[in-house]
Amino acid sequence: xxxxxxxxxxxxxxxxxxxxxxxxxxxxxxxxxxxxxxxxxxxxxxxxxxxxxxxxxxxxxxxxxxxxxxxxxxxxxxxxxxxxxxxxxxxxxxxxxxxxxxxxxxxxxxxxxxxxxxxxxxxxxxxxxxxxxxxxxxxxxxxxxxxxxxxxxxxxxxxxxxxxxxxxxxxxxxxxxxxxxxxxxxxxxxxxxxxxxxxxxxxxxxxxxxxxxxxxxxxxxxxxxxxxxxxxxxxxxxxxxxxxxxxxxxxxxxxxxxxxxxxxxxxxxxxxxxxxxxxxxxxxxxxxxxxxxxxxxxxxxxxxxxxxxxxxxxxxxxxxxxxxxxxxxxxxxxxxxxxxxxxxxxxxxxxxxxxxxxxxxxxxxxxxxxxxxxxxxxxxxxxxxxxxxxxxxxxxxxxxxxxxxxxxxxxxxxxxxxxxxxxxxxxxxxxxxxxxxxxxxxxxxxxxxxxxxxxxxxxxxxxxxxxxxxxxxxxxxxxxx
Numbered sequence: 001x002x003x004x005x006x007x008x009x010x011x012x013x014x015x016x017x018x019x020x021x022x023x024x025x026x027x028x029x030x031x032x033x034x035x036x037x038x039x040x041x042x043x044x045x046x047x048x049x050x051x052x053x054x055x056x057x058x059x060x061x062x063x064x065x066x067x068x069x070x071x072x073x074x075x076x077x078x079x080x081x082x083x084x085x086x087x088x089x090x091x092x093x094x095x096x097x098x099x100x101x102x103x104x105x106x107x108x109x110x111x112x113x114x115x116x117x118x119x120x121x122x123x124x125x126x127x128x129x130x131x132x133x134x135x136x137x138x139x140x141x142x143x144x145x146x147x148x149x150x151x152x153x154x155x156x157x158x159x160x161x162x163x164x165x166x167x168x169x170x171x172x173x174x175x176x177x178x179x180x181x182x183x184x185x186x187x188x189x190x191x192x193x194x195x196x197x198x199x200x201x202x203x204x205x206x207x208x209x210x211x212x213x214x215x216x217x218x219x220x221x222x223x224x225x226x227x228x229x230x231x232x233x234x235x236x237x238x239x240x241x242x243x244x245x246x247x248x249x250x251x252x253x254x255x256x257x258x259x260x261x262x263x264x265x266x267x268x269x270x271x272x273x274x275x276x277x278x279x280x281x282x283x284x285x286x287x288x289x290x291x292x293x294x295x296x297x298x299x300x301x302x303x304x305x306x307x308x309x310x311x312x313x314x315x316x317x318x319x320x321x322x323x324x325x326x327x328x329x330x331x332x333x334x335x336x337x338x339x340x341x342x343x344x345x346x347x348x349x350x351x352x353x354x355x356x357x358x359x360x361x362x363x364x365x366x367x368x369x370x371x372x373x374x375x376x377x378x379x380x381x382x383x384x385x386x387x388x389x390x391x392x393x394x395x396x397x398x399x400x401x402x403x404x405x406x407x408x409x410x411x412x413x414x415x416x417x418x419x420x421x422x423x424x425x426x427x428x429x430x431x432x433x434x435x436x437x438x439x440x441x442x443x444x445x446x447x448x449x450x451x452x453x454x455x456x457x458x459x460x461x462x463x464x465x466x467x468x469x470x471x472x473x474x475x476x477x478x479x480x481x
Contacts, residue, residue: 014138014177015070019103026068028453033434034253036178036215038106038140042429043449044071044255046437054086056309056442061090063446065100071255071435074139076109076130088134102136108216108255109139110182113146123166127175141216141253142170143182153199160200164207164214171213180216182257187220189227189473197246217247221256221433223407223424224476229431230469244432256428256436259421274321277378281321284314284371287364295360299353310345311368313338316444317375327383328417334376336451341443342372406479410472422452430467 021039024030030039045064061072072087087107094100109130111123127139144163153160170176181200197217204214219228228243247254292308299307324330349361404420407427415423421438428436440446 013102013136015106015140016103019101020070020106023068023070023100023104027070027450028068031434032253033106033141034215034247035251036141036253038253040071040106040253040435041069042435043069043425044073044108044435044437045069046073046439054441056312058086058090059309060440060443060446061086062094063443064440065090065094065105067446067450069440069446070104071106071108073437074107074109074130074134076111076126076139076142085133088136092135106140107134107136108218109142109176110145111142113144120162120166120169124169124173124175127170131175138174139176141178141180142167142176143180143216143218145182145184147183147185152194153196153203157203160203161207164204164212168208168213176213178213178215180214180218180252182218182255183220184257185220186225186258187227192227192243193240195228195243197243197250201250214252216253216255217243218255218257219243220258221428221431221436222258223403223427223472224479225258226469226473226476230473248432253434254432256431256433259424259428259436259438274379274382277321277375277382278318280371280375280378281314281318284368284375285318287368287371288312288314291364291368295357295364299349299357310349312443313342313372314375316442317379320444321379324379324383324419327380329419330379330383332417332451333448334380337444337447341447403476403479406475407472410467410475412466418452419448422448425449426452427467427469427472431469 015038017037017039021030024039024041027041027043029042031042032038033040043064045061065072074087091100091102091105095102109127111126127142131137131139144167164179167176167179171179187195201214204212208214221228230242241249244254288311291311296308296310320333324333346365350358353361404423407420407423408416411423411427415426418426425436425438438445438449440449
């Protein structure tokens, strides 16, 4: 078995302003996480569908960290959550290889309400064991999960005081550096108008004094839930400030959650003109299966996995094809996502492999490249036919398609060829937020999102205000999934 350099060591320490600035600059458009002074990339790696025993998910996380995604989410609880062993393996490996440093990565841990109710000892025990499983000393920010009904400090004063006291203990013991709250359920415009953020912070000061460590707020913010961001049109600008205006005044870092609360990358129909592409994809997937059971099984990656999942574009394009939006969107995926990934992967293999393994890969690469070219040709031809014919009738059940139609009039022209997920992410990033969480379980998801940085009004913090969020909020108010 030929091994491509796996290593293992602990990753102690904590995120620092200098280190995080170094990492996020690799991705571009870095933003400050409020008073924490940490600097984060605008995209955070969500753990929603990541599992520690999946080589594909490990590769996805490693690709994201290498590219400069330096914000990673952990779900903390008494039992082991899927991302903890995944993060531990990947982070220790990349640190040992010198590809990332611990001071560059901001780890955000979410603590459920039930754990906090049990008391300070349980909170400390849960976080301590999570740190041990990941192989770190400190979680940079611990967020207390609260439901929309639990954000009124006057009604939940005692519970919040106990929670903040436990979180301040975490800070004093070195298990956390900052804390905050994460609102986990949808909240209406009217509910946000009653959200007393100043009262919440007053409770933090009551517990921790003027130097309390409440510094981050996570909110459901997306194209369908803009109540925390935008004052409804017609409201006097001198009326009560929005939640984001309050957060900015208090210098809190803000993380956007539920970036796109619908299954945007699937539709209930397959375009008839893509039949040739689906046939070509079948051939490509057969080659990928041969790789996975042959040479890919015999190679070992840096993370200690076999390389069976290095070539997956047949599988990923089959999944992505129904949701692709137009020729321009496809060409962006081809040139900005697939081509760089395959170029880097093939170059690395040709550099590291020797002897018979190198010859076997060279032969596979010729066949795979030919099959991939056939797929590209078929997809492009289908889009060109589609572009030059009458518009396809959208499926009545396609929430993604209908939402795209509602969004487009409010977006910059250069965004309209992007996928719905791309549009949704950039829309939220046009608000004054530090970052948004994105679910990135597959390597293709990482490369798709990284391609957004090429958009001239995408990641840079200067893109704030590119979208009339109040107008958009009014436009989607009656949208039904």
